[in-house]
Structures are given as structure tokens and as C-alpha cells.
Amino acid sequence: MQSQPHVPGFTVRWTDADGDQTEEHAVPGVRGFRKRRRNRHGRGLRGELMLPGLPGFRTRSERFDDMVLDSAERLQDMWGKQLDGVLFAVDEIPPNLEQLVATGNPAPMGSYAPGGRGEPPMITVYRRVVEQGSNTREELQDLVHDVVVEYTAEMLGVPPETLDPVYRRRYQ
Numbered sequence: 001m002q003s004q005p006h007v008p009g010f011t012v013r014w015t016d017a018d019g020d021q022t023e024e025h026a027v028p029g030v031r032g033f034r035k036r037r038r039n040r041h042g043r044g045l046r047g048e049l050m051l052p053g054l055p056g057f058r059t060r061s062e063r064f065d066d067m068v069l070d071s072a073e074r075l076q077d078m079w080g081k082q083l084d085g086v087l088f089a090v091d092e093i094p095p096n097l098e099q100l101v102a103t104g105n106p107a108p109m110g111s112y113a114p115g116g117r118g119e120p121p122m123i124t125v126y127r128r129v130v131e132q133g134s135n136t137r138e139e140l141q142d143l144v145h146d147v148v149v150e151y152t153a154e155m156l157g158v159p160p161e162t163l164d165p166v167y168r169r170r171y172q
Contacts, residue, residue: 068148089125
């Protein structure tokens, strides 16, 4: 999924591992669940269980993606050209998590991969690890922002406090 805010050259990419089949790869003669007009008992049309205006409509994962996007856009508004072309990604868990836990190392909340060979730099936030580090929704939002600021500061080579003036001030 790609998101293009109002600033050209600024990209946020969410990584997801769902294996949805497109129409060209679908099995011939078999309609997907979403393509059916009626449910299997023939009692009527299927509809939304939760209406879009209600709080439960968006999943936890989608709300987390929005938090990362908000933080990235805030930094983009403040730093402009220096963040053009940087990809912000969300992954469920870090790679090699089992080895990290087995050796007693803490799991990272994010990562920074410098660009090279035509690839832009990428900052990845690990959703499950960050969610485990907070108790409330407000704490989660603060922690997500701090993780995005820390890895962006690492990429730019500046202290996080100079990148965003409200970095870690919410905890004091």
C-alpha cells in the first residue's frame, strides 16, 4: 500500500504479507468469498458488520499505520527536503526475533536501512514490539513517534532532540 501526501518525493510504504489472489491468478470456476452475492444459506445480501463511522471499524494494525504516517508527516513538515525519498515501513516483528530472544538481547522497535544502488533509505517500525512497550493508546502514540524520530535522527546523523523539539518530553 502506498500513500502519497501533498509533498512530492515523500513516500510511506506499508509492508504487508497478505496473499490475496488477483483476478488473473484466481482459480477458474471458483468465485471468491467477496464476489458472492448472497451468503451460503441464501438468506440475503452480506453487508458490513461495523459501519465506517464507528470506532471498531478500523483494525489495530490500521490505526498503528496511521500513527506512523502521522509521525512521518510531522517530520516531513519540519525537515522538508532532507526527508524526500525516505520510505517509512511497518512490519509485524523484526527478522530473526527468535535468535534475539534466545541470546537474551532485547527486540528492536525499529530499524534503519541506508539506501544504495538506486534504493531509497528505509525506516521500519516493528508493530508488535512497539505495542508491547506501551499500556495505553496515548503511550502507544508517543512511543511510535519517538521510534520514528530516533531512527530518522540516526539516518540524518543528528540528535533526536534537535530533530523534534517534543521528543521524550511527554515522559517527564
